[in-house]
Amino acid sequence: MLENTFCHIPGIGAATEKRLWDAGITSWDKWHELLSLRLPNSSRIEITKLLAESGKALNNDPSFFTSRLPSHEQWRIFPQYRETTAYIDIETTGLGEDADLTTIALYDGREVKYYVNGDNLEQFVDDICNYTVLVSYNGKSFDVPFLERYFRITLNQAQIDLRYVLARLGFKGGLKGCEKMLGIDRGDLDGVDGYFAVLLWKEYENYNDHKALETLLAYNIEDTVNLEQLMIEAYNINIAQTPFAKELKLPRPLLPRLPFQADPVCVERVKRRYGV
Incomplete structure (x- = not known):
């Protein structure tokens, strides 16, 4: 689930994350396929950078994600x-x-x-x-x-x-x-x-x-x-x-x-x- 998660990114909440999924952007490795979808309060360059950092943190740094996820969304790292x-x-x-x-x-x-x-x-x-x-x-x-x-x-x-x-x-x-x-x-x-x-x-x-x-x-x-x-x-x-x-x-x-x-x-x- 973690690699399908985007709501640890500033400016992306549950509603925007669902729009990404509906548009076929269902995982980090599909981020480059994003075309016309508007992302309020988010910079695509910053998001691309944060997703790269997410990939590096995936294997051994769960705090990278829990520090960025709301408390009720931290089930995603499990x-x-x-x-x-x-x-x-x-x-x-x-x-x-x-x-x-x-x-x-x-x-x-x-x-x-x-x-x-x-x-x-x-x-x-x-x-x-x-x-x-x-x-x-x-x-x-x-x-x-x-x-x-x-x-x-x-x-x-x-x-x-x-x-x-x-x-x-x-x-x-x-x-x-x-x-x-x-x-x-x-x-x-x-x-x-x-x-x-x-x-x-x-x-x-x-x-x-x-x-x-x-x-x-x-x-x-x-x-x-x-x-x-x-x-x-x-x-x-x-x-x-x-x-x-x-x-x-x-x-x-x-x-x-x-x-x-x-x-x-x-x-x-x-x-x-x-x-x-």
């Missing part, structure tokens, strides 16, 4: 950089700047990795360097700034925040709301949310309850694994509105084996203890 994409989600003790980081889950479409405070959190800093794109839900506003502040690092990867991509398609209500609208079933984790994740960590810390930690990790990892499903759903819905739907539609991903399962007994115990 297939090109899928092999070096990480889906990430964090759990914390709260939302303020004094909150602590409890767990991190990372999934790359092949392997699930998880990090726990007091055990292996620092390993995340090394592992995340292996990826060029981060996919999250509300990660631009919360997860990524929190991680940067906590570890005192800068995450320079390109980002696709599904909050904006899905909202543009009419899917809202937070991550869990979007999942339900798209038919994703959480099973024993249904009803567990970010606040409950805080309580699970408290249960683990105060009572050394490893079932609480396992349930928290199951929740955190499911958030992360589900991001791949949401990413592909959003991509396919968007691609269906283009002339490239048949050739570029992606199959549903295979679900990985999850290393942890929620413990329903633990969930009920936490609900009773904290009056949830």
Whole structure:
């Protein structure tokens, strides 16, 4: 899809891009065939130069495109950089700047990795360097700034925040709301949310309850694994509105084996203890 994209060019929005497609200019290599189509607020010389730069960036610089695309259009880069994409989600003790980081889950479409405070959190800093794109839900506003502040690092990867991509398609209500609208079933984790994740960590810390930690990790990892499903759903819905739907539609991903399962007994115990 990326090589069919023109809306990362200043002055070309979705309507003009569609006019280009309708005129047969369906990819960058057909730009030279453009004849009489008017392009408001765009210089053909500048566009030709930017398309040349796009070709150079295609193989290893996703940020070149995300820095030029609106947040709701950044789904376009996904297939090109899928092999070096990480889906990430964090759990914390709260939302303020004094909150602590409890767990991190990372999934790359092949392997699930998880990090726990007091055990292996620092390993995340090394592992995340292996990826060029981060996919999250509300990660631009919360997860990524929190991680940067906590570890005192800068995450320079390109980002696709599904909050904006899905909202543009009419899917809202937070991550869990979007999942339900798209038919994703959480099973024993249904009803567990970010606040409950805080309580699970408290249960683990105060009572050394490893079932609480396992349930928290199951929740955190499911958030992360589900991001791949949401990413592909959003991509396919968007691609269906283009002339490239048949050739570029992606199959549903295979679900990985999850290393942890929620413990329903633990969930009920936490609900009773904290009056949830």
